[in-house]
């Protein structure tokens with residue numbers, strides 16, 4: 001059994017700075033860690049937590065230190081990949097375990113667990129909202145997939161390789177999703193792809209592979225597919241995901257609002 005918790009889009013800032021003048025993301029993250037800590041006994045042993053990008057809002061080292069003070073309360077190993085709000089340099093300084101990725105500066109890595117490998121991919125284009133999978137990152141993925149052809153793989157990248165229907169986010173989507181799809185269609189491994197970026201929970205097919213985006217810690221984006229939908233966020237409580245292997249991948253959505261009372265049948 002392997003169990004991985006996914007959190008995403010925390011957008012940490014150093015208090016009293018608020019994201020968009022509205023969100024005290026440090027307080028939201030503290031509350032999220034409290035909620036995950038409360039939920040943990042319900043899951044069985046959890047192997048690690050992965051944060052799938054936009055860990056900070058400004059990519060500053062102080063915010064990464066705040067991240068560490070909170071995530072370490074869970075007493076679990078943790079993994080990180082960058083999002084468009086993050087900084088590769090500040091992440092390398094803050095998380096020395098990231099050193100040794102590809103030689104092209106991207107923060108790509110593989111972590112091995114008993115039931116599946118987790119492959120972290122760096123999809124950012126520095127100083128841009130949209131993302132891309134560079135040739136070197138695709139080569140890294142190809143090698144990683146070939147290295148253990150029979151083991152399932154959970155692939156994590158910040159930008160989702162699908163159209164969400166949320167237009168202001170699709171405008172800063174991922175370039176190169178077709179190449180990823182082709183690569184995954186040719187692997188012998190069972191793969192699930194997990195992403196952040198959309199502040200919304202969406203499940204899609206990418207060729208033969210199931211891809212999903214996790215809700216965010218910081219805020220929520222509306223499911224509003226109208227072409228003229230306003231760009232913005234709501235303060236609706238976000239969520240997180242639990243990814244496990246039970247003769248196949250199982251991904252469960254967990255809310256970050258309180259569970260409330262349990263009423264017996």
Ligand SMILES: [Fe+2]
Pocket residue numbers: 009011054083197198199
């Ligand atoms: Fe985000």
